Amino acid sequence: MQLENRVAIVTGGGGAIGRAICLKLSGEGAKIAVFDISMESAEKVAEEIKQKGGEALPFVLDIRIYSEVEKAVAEVKGKLGNVNILVNCAGGSARSKMAEFHKQSLEVIHDMIDINLYGALHCIRASSPFIIESGRGSIINVSSIVARGGKKACVEYGAAKGALIAATKSLALELGEFNINVNCVSPGLVSREAIEDEKAFAQRYSCVNRICTQDDIARAVLFLALPESDFITGQDLAVDGGRSLGLKGDY
Numbered sequence: 001m002q003l004e005n006r007v008a009i010v011t012g013g014g015g016a017i018g019r020a021i022c023l024k025l026s027g028e029g030a031k032i033a034v035f036d037i038s039m040e041s042a043e044k045v046a047e048e049i050k051q052k053g054g055e056a057l058p059f060v061l062d063i064r065i066y067s068e069v070e071k072a073v074a075e076v077k078g079k080l081g082n083v084n085i086l087v088n089c090a091g092g093s094a095r096s097k098m099a100e101f102h103k104q105s106l107e108v109i110h111d112m113i114d115i116n117l118y119g120a121l122h123c124i125r126a127s128s129p130f131i132i133e134s135g136r137g138s139i140i141n142v143s144s145i146v147a148r149g150g151k152k153a154c155v156e157y158g159a160a161k162g163a164l165i166a167a168t169k170s171l172a173l174e175l176g177e178f179n180i181n182v183n184c185v186s187p188g189l190v191s192r193e194a195i196e197d198e199k200a201f202a203q204r205y206s207c208v209n210r211i212c213t214q215d216d217i218a219r220a221v222l223f224l225a226l227p228e229s230d231f232i233t234g235q236d237l238a239v240d241g242g243r244s245l246g247l248k249g250d251y
């Protein structure tokens with residue numbers, strides 16, 4: 001158990017990838033604060049961790065609202081102990097609202113930046129004093145390969161995720177002296193629905209012969225959260241089966 005007695009906040013912990021991250025960190029002994037806007041999802045994941053013998057608590061908040069983030073982070077310290085790890089996973093591209101930028105509504109543009117960028121920055125701002133106080137820690141931001149290669153009808157999402165990669169680098173410079181490493185994990189397409197023809201999907205969306213799973217992302221996050229990875233900082237790790245290499249040109 002490499003994360004025993006460590007406390008990890010996972011935002012969007014009730015979501016598909018967030019749940020996998022919560023379970024993975026818990027499997028190494030971390031106590032998990034499941035941050036989510038959905039009470040039902042946060043409670044479900046916290047319960048699942050407890051059923052497996054881990055320690056977890058749900059926290060319901062909207063990461064777009066700084067006062068809610070500040071309050072929840074302070075509660076984590078009181079209920080689970082000082083924060084050592086922050087994983088910013090809440091977010092998404094709101095696929096049903098995607099549109100080419102010249103036709104996109106201002107509401108969606110602002111919303112995408114609010115959740116994917118401001119939400120993550122709020123959590124970093126509120127948590128980092130606690131992580132500094134704890135003496136050692138890791139921050140892992142979930143970005144996207146869209147920020148690397150671009151994607152049509154994804155301008156605001158790509159802008160937010162790209163800014164998150166940029167923030168990661170500057171934060172790594174600032175927080176290194178406090179023994180905190182800061183990195184990004186950028187997933188390729190991780191389907192939430194069952195895929196009918198996995199072989200065709202894999203051929204289209206990766207260079208390897210299988211689809212990307214939530215667990216692939218969780219393993220990368222765990223790797224960056226482990227003490228043995230503390231010399232890796234300011235990096236953006238693509239977990240996409242080579243898709244962002246652009247070999248297939250199918251963005």
Ligand SMILES: NC(=O)c1ccc[n+]([C@@H]2O[C@H](COP(=O)([O-])OP(=O)(O)OC[C@H]3O[C@@H](n4cnc5c(N)ncnc54)[C@H](O)[C@@H]3O)[C@@H](O)[C@H]2O)c1
Binds near residue numbers: 063188189
């Ligand atoms: N699924 C993919 O293919 C993919 C690819 C690249 C990057 N990503 C990134 O991975 C992360 C997780 O994606 P997912 O597919 O698991 O999505 P998901 O929708 O399953 O999970 C997102 C979670 O965030 C929570 N959330 C949303 N708004 C919130 C808010 N304001 N405050 C607190 N919680 C909030 C949701 O309730 C949900 O539980 C996102 O940041 C997404 O951009 C996903």
